[in-house]
Amino acid sequence: MTGTVFDIGYQRxxxxxxxxxxxxxxxxxxxxxxxxxxxxxxxxKVLPWFFIAVLAAIAxxxxxxxxAAERIAGPGxxxxxxLPSHSDYNGIASIIMFVFAALVGPELLCRDRRDGxxxxxxxxxxxxxxxVMSRWAAFMAxxxxxxxxxxxxxxxxxxxxxxxxxxxxxxxxxxxxxxxAAGAAMAAYATTLALFVASFTTRRAYASVxxxxxxxxxxxxxxxxxMETEGALGQWISMFNLTNIPVHVNDVIFGEESEITxxxxxxxxxxxxxxxxxxxxxxxxxxVLWSRYRKLTP
Amino acid sequence: MRPAGGEALLAVEHLTKQxxxxxxxxxxxxxxxxxxxxxxxxxxxxxxxxxxILLGLVPATSGSAKVLGLSAFDNVEVRARVGYMPEHDCxxxxxxxxxxxxxxxxxxxxxxxxxxxxxxxxLRHVGLFEERYRAIGxxxxxxxxxxxxxxxxxxxPAFVFLDEPTAGLDPAGREEMLTLIRKTHREFxxxxxxxxxxxxxxxxxxxxxxVLHGGRVVHSGDVxxxxxxxxxxxxxxxTSRDSLVAALERRGVVVMxxxxxxxxxxxxxxxxxxxxxxxxxxxxxxxxxxxxxRELTELFEREREARPK
Numbered sequence: 161m162t163g164t165v166f167d168i169g170y171q172r173x174x175x176x177x178x179x180x181x182x183x184x185x186x187x188x189x190x191x192x193x194x195x196x197x198x199x200x201x202x203x204x205k206v207l208p209w210f211f212i213a214v215l216a217a218i219a220x221x222x223x224x225x226x227x228a229a230e231r232i233a234g235p236g237x238x239x240x241x242x243l244p245s246h247s248d249y250n251g252i253a254s255i256i257m258f259v260f261a262a263l264v265g266p267e268l269l270c271r272d273r274r275d276g277x278x279x280x281x282x283x284x285x286x287x288x289x290x291x292v293m294s295r296w297a298a299f300m301a302x303x304x305x306x307x308x309x310x311x312x313x314x315x316x317x318x319x320x321x322x323x324x325x326x327x328x329x330x331x332x333x334x335x336x337x338x339x340x341a342a343g344a345a346m347a348a349y350a351t352t353l354a355l356f357v358a359s360f361t362t363r364r365a366y367a368s369v370x371x372x373x374x375x376x377x378x379x380x381x382x383x384x385x386x387m388e389t390e391g392a393l394g395q396w397i398s399m400f401n402l403t404n405i406p407v408h409v410n411d412v413i414f415g416e417e418s419e420i421t422x423x424x425x426x427x428x429x430x431x432x433x434x435x436x437x438x439x440x441x442x443x444x445x446x447x448v449l450w451s452r453y454r455k456l457t458p
Numbered sequence: 459m460r461p462a463g464g465e466a467l468l469a470v471e472h473l474t475k476q477x478x479x480x481x482x483x484x485x486x487x488x489x490x491x492x493x494x495x496x497x498x499x500x501x502x503x504x505x506x507x508x509x510x511i512l513l514g515l516v517p518a519t520s521g522s523a524k525v526l527g528l529s530a531f532d533n534v535e536v537r538a539r540v541g542y543m544p545e546h547d548c549x550x551x552x553x554x555x556x557x558x559x560x561x562x563x564x565x566x567x568x569x570x571x572x573x574x575x576x577x578x579x580x581l582r583h584v585g586l587f588e589e590r591y592r593a594i595g596x597x598x599x600x601x602x603x604x605x606x607x608x609x610x611x612x613x614x615p616a617f618v619f620l621d622e623p624t625a626g627l628d629p630a631g632r633e634e635m636l637t638l639i640r641k642t643h644r645e646f647x648x649x650x651x652x653x654x655x656x657x658x659x660x661x662x663x664x665x666x667x668x669v670l671h672g673g674r675v676v677h678s679g680d681v682x683x684x685x686x687x688x689x690x691x692x693x694x695x696x697t698s699r700d701s702l703v704a705a706l707e708r709r710g711v712v713v714m715x716x717x718x719x720x721x722x723x724x725x726x727x728x729x730x731x732x733x734x735x736x737x738x739x740x741x742x743x744x745x746x747x748x749x750x751x752r753e754l755t756e757l758f759e760r761e762r763e764a765r766p767k
Contacts, residue, residue, distance in 0.1 A: 170583060170646040173576060173614035177538055177567040186564035200552050201593075276548035280609060283513050283542040284565045285534050457515045458544065 183286040184294045191268050191298025211260035212306055215253055219310030222249060223317020235323040244419065246339045249314055250346060250410045251418030253307070254403055255375070258350050261303060262371030265354025266364040268295045274362035279458035292355075292453035296446075300351045307343030315339070342410040349406040349442050356445035359452045379403050386425045398426035399434075405441050408434035466491055466524075467617050467649050468512060473521035475507050475673075482507040484673040485521070494643050494650040496664035496681070498657070503670040505653045509619050512651075513542060526616055538567045541610030541618035541648075545625055548606065551595030555586060555605050558594060559612045566613035573612075580608045583646070584638055600631035607638060611648065618642065620652045624659050636663050661685060685751050691729060692750040694719035701740035709736060716750075725749055 192198075197205035222244050229237040244252065269292075272278045281291050315335065322328035357374075358367040379401050386398035399405070407421050412431045421427050426434065466489035475483040483504045499505050510516045511523050514530045514537060523530040526539055550558060556577055563573035581590045584604040589597070594605060603623065610618050623639060624632045640663055642648050654660050660667060661681060669677040677684070695702055703720065706713045709732045712723035722729060730747075737744055 171579065172647065173568070173572070175572050176569065177613075178569060179535055179538060179567045182567045182569070183565045186561060189564075190561055199554075199557050204552065271550065275550050276544070276546055277550050279544050279546075279548050280542075280562060281565060282515065283537060283540075283544075284562070285536075285538040285567055286565060287534060457510065 180285045180290065183284060184290050187281065187286065187291055187294035188298045188301075191295045192302060194268055194271075195264055195299055195302040208260070208264050208302070211256060211264070212309070215256055215260075215306055215310045216313055218253060218256075219249060219314040220317065223314050223321065226318055227321030230321050230323060245414075245416075246311060246314060246335045247342070247410060247414035247416055247418045249311060250307075250339070250342050251407050251420040253310065254346060254407050254410075254420070257303065257307060257346055258375040258403055259372060260306065261299075261350035261354040262375060263368050264302075265299050265351065266358035266361075266367035266371075268299050269355055269358040270362055270364040270367060278456070282456060282458050288453040288456040289450060292359075292450060296351060296355055296449070299355060300347055303347035303351050304344055307347050308340060311339040311343060338413050342406075342413045345409045345413070345438065346406040349438065352442050352446045352449065353402075356449045359449050375403050383424070395425045395429050398424045399429070399437055401426070402441070405438050409438045467526060468651065469522075469524040470508070470512070471522050473508070473511065473523055474519045475504075475511060475516070476519040481673050483511075483518075486670070486673070486675050487521075488668050488675055488678055490649070490651060490666075490668075492649050493665040494639065494652060494663055496660035496667040497651060497653045497670065498655065498660060498667055499670035500655065504673040505670055506621070507673075508670070509542075509621065509651070509653065513537065513540065513619065538613065539616045541613065541615035543606050543610040543618065543620045543623055545622035547602075548609075549594050549602055552593055554591045555581060555594055555597075555608070556590040558605070559608055562609045563612045568613055576612050576614065577608075580612045583611075583641075584608050585634075599626055600628070600634065603627060603631065603635060604638065607635070607642075611642065611646070615648060617649045617651070620650060622654055623652065624654065624656060632659070639663050687725070687749045687751050689723070689725050690750045691722045691725055691733065692716060692719055692746070692748055693722060693733060693744070694746040695737070695742040696745055698740050698742035702736055702742040705736035705739040706733070711736070719746070721750055 194200075196208050197203075226243050229241060229243060272281070278291070282288060315332075318332070319325055319328050354367075354371060357371050358364070361367050382397055382401040386394045386401075388394075389397055401424065404421055404424055404426065407418055408424075408426060411417050411421055411427065412435055417427055468488075468490040470489070471487050473483050473486045474481070486504070486508065497505050497508065507516070511518050512525055512530050514525075514533055517531050525533075525536050528536050530536060553561075556574075559577035559580060560570075560573045563576050564570060568576060578587065578590065581587050584607060586601060586604055586608070589601065594602065597605065603626070607620070607623065610620070620639065624635050627635055636659060639650060639652065643650050652660065652664060664681050666680050667678065667684065668675060693702075699720070703713055706720075706722065711729065711732050714721045714723075722733060733747065736742075
C-alpha cells in the first residue's frame, strides 16, 4: 500500500479572533506556566515546587503534631497547649513566601525584557498595562494558591484529628474565610513587591538578591533597633520590618497576635495604621510597576 | 478586516513626528497597496519611527496614519491583523518553537486549539516543522530568524512589517530568507513592508520602494522604475582591460571604468559592433556584456552628492 502526501499550501485563517481579552488570558496562562516551570526544563521546576512542598510540609507537620497531642494526651490538648494555629502558620510561612516570591517572581518580567520578547507582546493587540496586569494576576494566583493550599491541609488535618469533628467545624469554621483573606493579603504584598523590583532590572538574579536582602536583612536590623528605641519611634521602626507588614494584617484579620509579631513593638499601633501601612506598601509599588509598563514601547 | 479592492493597506498623510530636539519625520506622505514594499534609508532616516507610528506604538505630532483603513494610533485591535518582525533578538531560549508560536498566536487573539494548529502550519511553511519541539536556544541564527518571521505570520495578518530580516545571516541564510519573504506575499497573500539598508536585498525582493532621508520621503515608486536600463553597456573581460580601453577610444567610443568592468556610452547596434571589433583587436576574453541597469545604491550616492558639504 502506498500513500500520497498532499501539500495543500498556505491556508488563510478564517476563524474567530477573540482580540485583546484572549491576549490577556494568554499572558496570564503563560505567567502561571513560567512561575511553575511548566513547558520548561527540569531546572525551572525545582525552585517553585520546592517552596510549595516546604509550605505544605510545614502545615502537615503542624497538623500531625496537633493530631498526635489529641490522641496521646487526650481531647482538647492541642488547644490547651496553645499549639500553632492558622494565624501562626501565616507568620511562620511568611518568610518562606517572601523568599519564594523573591526567587520566582522576577522570572515573569525580567526574562521577557532581557530576551526582547516584550517587543513582540507590545506589537500585538495588547498594551503594556494589559501585559503587566496579566503577569501580576498570574503570579498573584500562584502565590495565593501557595498561601491557601497549606492552610487547607492544616485545616483538614486539625479537623480530622479532632475527636469530635463536627464540634471542631462549628467552632472553627470562621478560620476558613480568615485564612483565605490573610493568605490573599500576603500574596498580594509579596507579588507586588517582587514584580516592582523586577521591573527595574533585566536580570532575575539581581532582583532576587535585592529582594532577599531587603526581606531578610532588614528584619533583624529593624527588630534590634526597635527594641532599643522606646515609644512611638520604636513602633514605627518596627513597622519597617518588611516581612512583618502583611503579618500585622493577618493579626488584625484573626484578632490575635501570631508568634512572630507577638514581640514586635508595631503590634501596639492601632489596627487601622497597620492595615493602612500594608496598603501603602502594596498600592504604591503596584502603581509604580504599572506606570513603568504603561508607556513602554519596543 | 481588509480594505476594499484597490484601497491602500497603509496610508500616511502629512505625518510629522517631533521628539524634543529632533524631527524624526517631516511631513511624510505615502500609501502602500498590495505587494512587497521596501522602506529604505540610512540610520536616523525615520524608518523605525514610521513603523512605530504605523503599529500604533507612538503618537504622531501631526498628520494621520491609517492601517487597513483604521487609525493606527489608539487602536490596539488593528495590531491583531498586522505582524511585526523586529531586527533585534526577541526569542525566548528555554521554550520550544511550537510552544512559543502557539502562545504568540493566542496573544494575537486566536483561540487555543486554532493557535496550536496555526503554529504547526506556519513552522511547516518556513521549514522548521521537524525541529518544532526543540528549545529555541539551540537553534542556528538562520533558524531563529525564521522563527521570528513565523511569529509575525502565525496569526495570519493582512500585512507584515519586517525590520532588517536578513541582518546577521550568511549568504545562504540570506537567500533563504529573501525566498521566504517573496513566498509570504506570492503564496500566502500577505503584503509586506520591508525595512532594510541592503540595497541588493530590496532590489531583488520588493515591488516598490520608499526612500527616506532626514525624515522626508525623497523617492518612492516601482523598483523597476529605479532600476531601468540606462543608455550604456556594461562590459567585463578576464584580461587585457587596458588594451580594450585603448581599442575602444581609437574608435571614438566613450568608455569609463565601472568597478571591475567598463561602461560604454550608447546602447544602439553600432556600439555593440564597435565593442566586438575592439575585443577582437585587444584579444580580450569577454566575460559579460549587457545593457547596464541602474542600481538602487546609485539613488543614495546621488542623494549624498547633492547634499551640502
